[in-house]
Amino acid sequence: MQTIQTVRCPNCGSFAERQVLSDRRLPVSDQAIQTACSACDYLMVTELSTGKVIEAYAPSFLCSH
Numbered sequence: 001m002q003t004i005q006t007v008r009c010p011n012c013g014s015f016a017e018r019q020v021l022s023d024r025r026l027p028v029s030d031q032a033i034q035t036a037c038s039a040c041d042y043l044m045v046t047e048l049s050t051g052k053v054i055e056a057y058a059p060s061f062l063c064s065h
Contacts, residue, residue, distance in 0.1 A: 014039035
């Protein structure tokens, strides 16, 4: 079963989704956490056991004043 959490995007503050990408047959060292925001196209994938970044994309957030 895959759990999806709703969190705030660290890039734009909109709601984003965080999920553990895992297969229970794999060791924890082969599992990852993905955080993705559809509002600004932010993506961060990290190793579950170490927090090491596997993949990341964070477009610049443009603010209109």
